[in-house]
Amino acid sequence: MTIWDGLIWGGTALTMLGLAALLxxxxxxxxxxxxxxxxxxxxxxxxxxxxxxxxxxxxxVFGLMFVVLGIMLGK
Known part of the structure; x- marks a missing residue:
């Protein structure tokens, strides 16, 4: 697992927390x-x-930005 994978998974967790708060x-x-x-x-x-x-x-928004950044920089 690289740093970029961690950024993707951290962003995913942050996005899910945001969605739970919206709910x-x-x-x-x-x-x-x-x-x-x-x-x-x-x-x-x-x-x-x-x-x-x-x-x-x-x-x-920040979680999704982290996911996109992790995908872009991880390649």
Whole structure:
């Protein structure tokens, strides 16, 4: 296993973590919507969901960049 293989697998793991966090965001927002929360409570839940969502998207992007970099540089 070379350093590039490690970069590919690390990027894959980071991407999967990002996707899991995105799934958490979807489930949390759906639960909050089903609970019919008042406006202020819904805003509090959505603030947290948006922060996690942005971090998850960034993690997925960086993970995919690592995978592409590992593939390109490993050849």
């Amino acid at each position: 958490w965001c979807i489930v949390t927002a759906a639960r909050a919507k089903r609970q019919n929360l008042d406006d202020e409570a819904m805003r509090a839940v959505m603030r947290r969901v948006v922060v996690v969502n942005m971090a998850a998207l960034a993690g997925s």
